[in-house]
Amino acid sequence: MNKEIIAVDLGGTQLRAARYDAGLNLLTREHTLTGADDGLEAVLARMKAIIRLVMPAEHDRVESIGISAPGPLNSKTGVIVSPPNLPGWHDVPLGAIIEAEFGLPAYIGNDANVAALAEASQGAAQGCRHVCYITVSTGIGSGIICDGMLVTGQAGLGSELGHIPIIVEAGRVSSIELEAAGPAIARQAKQALRTGANTGMLDLVAGELEQLDARAVGKAAANGDSLAIDLLAYAGRIIGLGIVTVLHLFNPQIIVIGGGVSKTGELLFAPIRQTVREHVLDSAFTAGLRIEAAALGDDVALVGAAALAATHGGDMDIRNLDRRF
Amino acid sequence: MNKEIIAVDLGGTQLRAARYDAGLNLLTREHTLTGADDGLEAVLARMKAIIRLVMPAEHDRVESIGISAPGPLNSKTGVIVSPPNLPGWHDVPLGAIIEAEFGLPAYIGNDANVAALAEASQGAAQGCRHVCYITVSTGIGSGIICDGMLVTGQAGLGSELGHIPIIVEAGRVSSIELEAAGPAIARQAKQALRTGANTGMLDLVAGELEQLDARAVGKAAANGDSLAIDLLAYAGRIIGLGIVTVLHLFNPQIIVIGGGVSKTGELLFAPIRQTVREHVLDSAFTAGLRIEAAALGDDVALVGAAALAATHGGDMDIRNLDRRF
Numbered sequence: 001m002n003k004e005i006i007a008v009d010l011g012g013t014q015l016r017a018a019r020y021d022a023g024l025n026l027l028t029r030e031h032t033l034t035g036a037d038d039g040l041e042a043v044l045a046r047m048k049a050i051i052r053l054v055m056p057a058e059h060d061r062v063e064s065i066g067i068s069a070p071g072p073l074n075s076k077t078g079v080i081v082s083p084p085n086l087p088g089w090h091d092v093p094l095g096a097i098i099e100a101e102f103g104l105p106a107y108i109g110n111d112a113n114v115a116a117l118a119e120a121s122q123g124a125a126q127g128c129r130h131v132c133y134i135t136v137s138t139g140i141g142s143g144i145i146c147d148g149m150l151v152t153g154q155a156g157l158g159s160e161l162g163h164i165p166i167i168v169e170a171g172r173v174s175s176i177e178l179e180a181a182g183p184a185i186a187r188q189a190k191q192a193l194r195t196g197a198n199t200g201m202l203d204l205v206a207g208e209l210e211q212l213d214a215r216a217v218g219k220a221a222a223n224g225d226s227l228a229i230d231l232l233a234y235a236g237r238i239i240g241l242g243i244v245t246v247l248h249l250f251n252p253q254i255i256v257i258g259g260g261v262s263k264t265g266e267l268l269f270a271p272i273r274q275t276v277r278e279h280v281l282d283s284a285f286t287a288g289l290r291i292e293a294a295a296l297g298d299d300v301a302l303v304g305a306a307a308l309a310a311t312h313g314g315d316m317d318i319r320n321l322d323r324r325f
Numbered sequence: 326m327n328k329e330i331i332a333v334d335l336g337g338t339q340l341r342a343a344r345y346d347a348g349l350n351l352l353t354r355e356h357t358l359t360g361a362d363d364g365l366e367a368v369l370a371r372m373k374a375i376i377r378l379v380m381p382a383e384h385d386r387v388e389s390i391g392i393s394a395p396g397p398l399n400s401k402t403g404v405i406v407s408p409p410n411l412p413g414w415h416d417v418p419l420g421a422i423i424e425a426e427f428g429l430p431a432y433i434g435n436d437a438n439v440a441a442l443a444e445a446s447q448g449a450a451q452g453c454r455h456v457c458y459i460t461v462s463t464g465i466g467s468g469i470i471c472d473g474m475l476v477t478g479q480a481g482l483g484s485e486l487g488h489i490p491i492i493v494e495a496g497r498v499s500s501i502e503l504e505a506a507g508p509a510i511a512r513q514a515k516q517a518l519r520t521g522a523n524t525g526m527l528d529l530v531a532g533e534l535e536q537l538d539a540r541a542v543g544k545a546a547a548n549g550d551s552l553a554i555d556l557l558a559y560a561g562r563i564i565g566l567g568i569v570t571v572l573h574l575f576n577p578q579i580i581v582i583g584g585g586v587s588k589t590g591e592l593l594f595a596p597i598r599q600t601v602r603e604h605v606l607d608s609a610f611t612a613g614l615r616i617e618a619a620a621l622g623d624d625v626a627l628v629g630a631a632a633l634a635a636t637h638g639g640d641m642d643i644r645n646l647d648r649r650f
Binding site: 072074081129130142144146147149151152153154155156157158159160161163164165166167168169170173241244245246248249250251252253278279281282284285287288315 | 397399406454455467469471472474476477478479480481482483484485486488489490491492493494495498566569570571573574575576577578603604606607609610612613640
């Protein structure tokens, strides 16, 4: 029996859908704009329509629908809580809506959890059973696979590595995201410029301080700007401490890092690796450990949504994915 | 078929063994001294002897042997690495030794992981599928159960909450254990006394500063000593931040806290709860969450070792324990 899976990637801007065979090979794909500004009902109508575009003539070839959506969401109930980039969405029972429309089981996962499943099934962590995926972008999200099972927790809220609390100076508690995500890097750059730092970074944004973002900092660092290099190194050290936490708690075999900020490459990865070496309890935790860039591109959310459906929302061992191939 | 389990608790001082029925009800129990100072071979001989004391006449009623041992150890291979309180033990393949002696599968777990299984099967977390157990004593250890499965990781090294790195002041990285375990509390008390703090704590140890330990600090705090209360509150805040990390990563339903320092009760638990409330990302992570004292006493390691064997070293869902009852 060759049961197919429909995958949907609901983003703030792009709406994608695809159909995969039982081995998670792509059969067909469509994309359109989300049209988030038109509100909830309009987006739901567009989502149903794009699912119909990838639906085969014989509906019963499809086993289930997997959906990657922006968090916060409850993966157990399929309810989207209130994503900042989907205006008008509050406690939307998306899973139930899609199930009722198509008469198929629907599984919903946040984008980082879904990306973890994607990297574990077809990306950098293929064949691994103990995986931590981290995305460093406008926020810092994560997905953890522990002995083949996606970690979601009692209410499906896990795992949020970006929100690990850290003390940054005597008594003041911040978080990994607030110190090391894209907006934090941009904020620190602006602050340094306002206090007269010697850097050519401002030229990259035509002198407009408010336009300075993490991408510009990354570009400046690649050009050898020492302030920009230091800012990425600080972000790397903070992310590295988060990884040490994950190593000590989960003892994974691979850390996969994706998201826009990770495109700065070794400028970020070298300080991450150094921090891990310096602060890990024992070399046993890093024996055989790989810290690698994400391997999948734009399709990561679609592949992950398909893997989510194939594992019944992460409740099944990813080993079952291999068995399907 | 009523398969029985033999449990062993190998401690630095005490050596215990017991036999349980399939429902983890105690059938017989023995205890003796470990005799750790007599060296490896002597301890192994004593362990084999005490196992024979609890072995039934018909050997084939026994399904397996579970052993709680001091870490660090590799639960996958059954090798004890080099516990500080077992002199002469270095990379001892305890699992293989016991299996060869008795012809039964042997499962080995570190004391905190085993305690987590015990609390989840018969203690404060009974019936829970998402559990974090923390022991605060001379060290800080932890055991995490994620959707019914013990988290051990690729080399069986998880989970070490005590070794989560934390920045305590600008740039200096410490750990939860180094800031909040018993020796840290004692160290901070001595430091305060040396710099002239106003406290009656010293009277509790007959004026001998070097004798001051976490137990004395706990006693002083119970008597209303404000420095001692502040020291426990600091430990509680640090442990609380570790719990916030666990909440954000695992989204558990219960945190169980045991170990000697936890006997200080609300003096430690109140600042823990307050820190969790203050620093959790969203109240969804604490909805329905319980933070409770461990319920099992001295037998926690024996019950846990039995649960470890019953779940095949934590590789089986704890739900299977319930099915055995």
